[in-house]
Amino acid sequence: MQVVTSVAAMQRLAKKWQRTGIKIGLVPTMGYLHAGHLSLVQRARKLVGKNGKVVVSIYVNPTQFGPKEDLSRYPRDLKRDLKMLRGEGTDVAFVPADGEIYSGTGVSPVRSKIKNLTGETPVPLSYSTYVVEEQLSRSMEGASRPGHFRGVATVVAKLFNIALPDVAVFGAKDFQQAAVIKRMTRDLNFPITIDIAPTFREPDGLAMSSRNKYLEGDLRRQGIVLWRAIQRAQALVKKSSVPAKKLKAELTKLIESEPVPKVDYIEFFDPDTLLPVEKVSRGTQMALAVFVGKARLIDNARL
Numbered sequence: 001m002q003v004v005t006s007v008a009a010m011q012r013l014a015k016k017w018q019r020t021g022i023k024i025g026l027v028p029t030m031g032y033l034h035a036g037h038l039s040l041v042q043r044a045r046k047l048v049g050k051n052g053k054v055v056v057s058i059y060v061n062p063t064q065f066g067p068k069e070d071l072s073r074y075p076r077d078l079k080r081d082l083k084m085l086r087g088e089g090t091d092v093a094f095v096p097a098d099g100e101i102y103s104g105t106g107v108s109p110v111r112s113k114i115k116n117l118t119g120e121t122p123v124p125l126s127y128s129t130y131v132v133e134e135q136l137s138r139s140m141e142g143a144s145r146p147g148h149f150r151g152v153a154t155v156v157a158k159l160f161n162i163a164l165p166d167v168a169v170f171g172a173k174d175f176q177q178a179a180v181i182k183r184m185t186r187d188l189n190f191p192i193t194i195d196i197a198p199t200f201r202e203p204d205g206l207a208m209s210s211r212n213k214y215l216e217g218d219l220r221r222q223g224i225v226l227w228r229a230i231q232r233a234q235a236l237v238k239k240s241s242v243p244a245k246k247l248k249a250e251l252t253k254l255i256e257s258e259p260v261p262k263v264d265y266i267e268f269f270d271p272d273t274l275l276p277v278e279k280v281s282r283g284t285q286m287a288l289a290v291f292v293g294k295a296r297l298i299d300n301a302r303l
């Protein structure tokens with residue numbers, strides 16, 4: 001496995017592969033890898049074949065974090081990540097520094113005190129181009145984390161231009177993110193197939209996440225309430241539809257009957273438009289975000 005740290009070197013490599021007709025699969029991640037990430041790497045391999053190239057990017061993207069979020073303490077363990085990726089037969093780990101991604105000059109960024117739309121910007125003022133999806137990114141994660149999807153769409157568009165993939169794999173765990181990226185890819189005519197992998201879970205149902213590291217002691221057990229809420233919703237809509245308001249109230253009660261968890265949002269919506277529904281029935285998409293101590297956990301399911 002090659003470890004590439006510069007944008008120029010990654011583009012050179014990708015262009016060479018492209019010229020010779022070699023298929024490229026990209027898996028963007030923020031590192032601190034778990035089995036969910038590796039399931040995406042395996043899908044990418046299947047999609048490009050044994051002669052194709054699988055590129056996994058590891059980059060904690062500062063522009064998708066709000067000023068009060070966990071950017072500085074986001075878990076990192078590059079050595080372990082690289083070992084896991086080697087074990088999966090990854091061709092290239094693309095591990096750029098902030099200065100590579102947000103200045104183009106290789107100069108390290110300074111945390112600017114000048115405010116932009118999202119508050120303090122963690123990138124140099126000389127960086128000034130962003131990708132903004134204006135429909136699907138407004139609700140849920142977009143409402144709770146202003147500027148989050150602008151950061152996500154921007155970095156993913158950049159990674160598309162750097163790794164030149166034929167196919168890019170994302171997780172259904174981040175349902176709204178997958179929807180925003182599919183829309184961006186279509187709207188901006190990226191010639192890339194977007195593949196969505198199912199959510200990988202711990203045996204007790206907790207969706208795997210790098211942020212599960214924040215769940216110390218009994219919080220790990222309390223973190224299962226998201227999955228329990230999803231299962232309760234699944235059971236309730238099995239026979240008949242239920243008013244969204246009523247279901248939200250019931251699931252909030254269930255989640256907050258544990259000592260620590262506090263609901264950020266629970267939404268029921270159409271899986272294609274992400275527009276909220278008033279009556280929840282089979283086929284409705286559900287998504288929720290819950291604070292469990294220092295961790296903000298998200299999960300979702302098709303009911």
Ligand code: AMP
Pocket residue numbers: 028029030031036037039040169170171172173174197198199200201207208209210
């Ligand atoms: P992250 O490193 O959290 O930004 O995630 C990188 C990619 O892995 C995203 O496409 C996520 O949706 C996906 N991912 C994260 N956790 C899981 C999981 N438990 N199952 C499937 N995909 C996941």
